[in-house]
Amino acid sequence: MPRVVDHDERRLQIAQVVDQLVYEQGVQAVTIREVASRVGYSTTVVSHYFSSKLEMLVFTHQVARRMAEGLIDEAVRTNRPLIETLEELLPTTEERWRNWHTWFAFWGMAPAEPDVTREWREGTSNAHHLFLRLIKSAQDAGQFPEAVDCVLAATRIQILVNGIASLVSQDRAGWPPERQKQTLRDLLQSVFPLH
Amino acid sequence: MPRVVDHDERRLQIAQVVDQLVYEQGVQAVTIREVASRVGYSTTVVSHYFSSKLEMLVFTHQVARRMAEGLIDEAVRTNRPLIETLEELLPTTEERWRNWHTWFAFWGMAPAEPDVTREWREGTSNAHHLFLRLIKSAQDAGQFPEAVDCVLAATRIQILVNGIASLVSQDRAGWPPERQKQTLRDLLQSVFPLH
Numbered sequence: 001m002p003r004v005v006d007h008d009e010r011r012l013q014i015a016q017v018v019d020q021l022v023y024e025q026g027v028q029a030v031t032i033r034e035v036a037s038r039v040g041y042s043t044t045v046v047s048h049y050f051s052s053k054l055e056m057l058v059f060t061h062q063v064a065r066r067m068a069e070g071l072i073d074e075a076v077r078t079n080r081p082l083i084e085t086l087e088e089l090l091p092t093t094e095e096r097w098r099n100w101h102t103w104f105a106f107w108g109m110a111p112a113e114p115d116v117t118r119e120w121r122e123g124t125s126n127a128h129h130l131f132l133r134l135i136k137s138a139q140d141a142g143q144f145p146e147a148v149d150c151v152l153a154a155t156r157i158q159i160l161v162n163g164i165a166s167l168v169s170q171d172r173a174g175w176p177p178e179r180q181k182q183t184l185r186d187l188l189q190s191v192f193p194l195h
Numbered sequence: 196m197p198r199v200v201d202h203d204e205r206r207l208q209i210a211q212v213v214d215q216l217v218y219e220q221g222v223q224a225v226t227i228r229e230v231a232s233r234v235g236y237s238t239t240v241v242s243h244y245f246s247s248k249l250e251m252l253v254f255t256h257q258v259a260r261r262m263a264e265g266l267i268d269e270a271v272r273t274n275r276p277l278i279e280t281l282e283e284l285l286p287t288t289e290e291r292w293r294n295w296h297t298w299f300a301f302w303g304m305a306p307a308e309p310d311v312t313r314e315w316r317e318g319t320s321n322a323h324h325l326f327l328r329l330i331k332s333a334q335d336a337g338q339f340p341e342a343v344d345c346v347l348a349a350t351r352i353q354i355l356v357n358g359i360a361s362l363v364s365q366d367r368a369g370w371p372p373e374r375q376k377q378t379l380r381d382l383l384q385s386v387f388p389l390h
Contacts, residue, residue, distance in 0.1 A: 026305040027222045028248060053223060105303020107364055108296060110221040120365035155362070156382065163358025167350070169302055170315035187351065191385045 011049050011059060014039055018060040023098055027105050030057060057109065058119045064102040065123050072130040082138035086184060089161055091168045092177035100165045128154050148192055160187050206244050206254060209234055213255040218293055222300050225252060253314045256301040259294045260318050267325040277333035281379060284356055286363045287372035295360045323349050343387055355382050 017039045021030055030053055036046040050056040068089060075085035091097040103123075109116045131154035138144035144153075164183055168175040212234045216225055225248055231241040245251040263284060270280035286292040298318075304311045326349035333339035339348075359378055363370040 022303070022305075024305055024307050026308070026311075027300075027303060028225055028252075029305070030223055057223075101303060101306065103303075104299055105222075107361065108217070108222060108298075108300025108303050110217075110219055110224070111296065111367075112219050113221070116221075124362060124365040155378070158362060159358030159378070159382065160354065161358075162361040163354030163356075166302065166357040166361060167319060167353060170319040172306075183350070183354070187354065187386065191382065 007049070012063065014046060014049055014056065015060040015063045018056050019064065019098065019102055022057075022060070022105050023101055027057065027109070032056075054113060054115060057106065058115050061102060061106040061119055061123065064099045064106075065126070067099060069126060069130055072134055076130075076133050076137045079137065079141055081141075082134060082143050083185065083188070085134060086157065086161060086188075087181050090177075090180045090184065091165050091172075091175075092180055097169070097172065100169050104166075104169055124158075127158060131157050145192060153192065156191055157188075160184060160191070202244070207258065209241060209244055209251065210255040210258045213251050214259065214293070214297055217252075217255070217300050218296055222252065222304070227251075249308060249310060252301065252304065253310050256297060256314055256318065259297040259301075260321070262294060264321060264325055267329055271325075271328050271332045274332065274336055276336075277329060277338050278380065278383070280329060281352065281356060281383075282376050285372075285375045285379065286360050286367075286370075287375055292364070292367065295364050299361075299364060319353075322353060326352050340387060348387065351386055352383075355379060355386070 014035060017035055018030055021034065021038065032043050032046050032050075032053060035056065036043040039046065050059065071088060072085060074080075075088075089096070091100045106116075107120070111117055132150050135144055135148075135150050135153050135157070139146055139148075139150070161184070164175075164180055164187075168180060209230060212230055213225055216229065216233065227238050227241050227245075227248060230251065231238040234241065245254065266283060267280060269275075270283075284291070286295045301311075302315070306312055327345050330339055330343075330345045330348050330352070334341055334343075334345070356379070359370075359375055359382075363375060
């Protein structure tokens with residue numbers, strides 16, 4: 001079905017441009033016209049793929065979170081150590097920092113928009129379920145205390161990772177990768193003592 | 196100096212309108228024209244108070260964070276128990292939820308804008324220093340372990356509070372006030388054991 005593939009690819013291509021625009025100029029700079037001009041299509045073509053600015057932003061958020069979801073999924077399949085996977089989610093690289101930036105931008109979108117709140121709920125719920133799988137898999141591999149309640153642990157790990165990322169995103173120079181990783185390791189050790 | 200008071204009051208009045216607009220429609224809806232129309236001034240008058248959309252948004256962020264800063268400051272002056280102050284920062288009320296929404300929206304603004312990154316740094320650094328004072332004051336009052344390093348503790352408390360708020364902001368219904376407070380108390384107890 002080449003037409004469908006082409007459709008999805010164009011949407012992805014447009015999402016990349018939206019992401020770049022949000023990074024360079026903020027959500028307030030995203031307009032169908034500006035995106036069309038950057039991607040090299042007419043506004044009519046862009047409107048064929050996205051019916052509104054909001055739909056473009058929701059899709060761009062989905063693309064950013066699917067990247068993180070894919071990363072956790074891969075970690076579970078390959079039995080990667082839990083701590084390595086969590087560290088990889090932190091904004092220690094330019095690419096990951098941009099993902100976090102997209103997420104924060106989206107968390108600041110309008111709660112009055114049902115498409116926004118639906119995507120918030122779906123994003124946080126998917127993340128929670130992936131963290132659950134990650135923890136169960138770490139328990140099976142003997143990397144995480146068996147006695148810990150998975151649901152509670154998944155929530156706490158989300159809190160720690162999001163909390164660290166929130167500080168890094170406001171002061172990138174003050175949070176080199178090693179500081180982020182050490183902070184995460186120390187907090188995990190306090191919250192889930194291995195002994 | 197009535198003129199100065201008037202100037203500051205008008206800026207505050209405009210900031211409230213910007214805040215409401217960001218909440219209702221997101222950062223992307225903020226334009227000088229729309230703000231002018233809502234506040235009941237001409238665009239020329241609004242432009243007299245703010246030279247750009249960006250300057251309006253930066254000031255609105257400052258107003259939101261000064262509210263939290265005032266709250267911590269008051270807590271230190273009145274020797275309020277640490278846990279109560281931290282709980283009051285959580286998005287457990289409509290008003291506080293809106294503050295957090297404004298902060299997230301601002302954290303997703305463009306890092307290429309020096310005014311944005313300056314305000315990020317100033318916001319996170321002020322918050323850090325206020326948390327430091329809060330912890331020292333709690334130590335003096337015997338509410339917080341003396342042996343804990345204040346600087347490290349301030350950072351960790353920021354991580355926990357921001358992390359909880361990040362989950363609440365995406366799923367408000369799933370996080371009633373009691374769940375937020377209990378989660379914070381449990382995490383504080385793990386990270387800073389009192390015994």
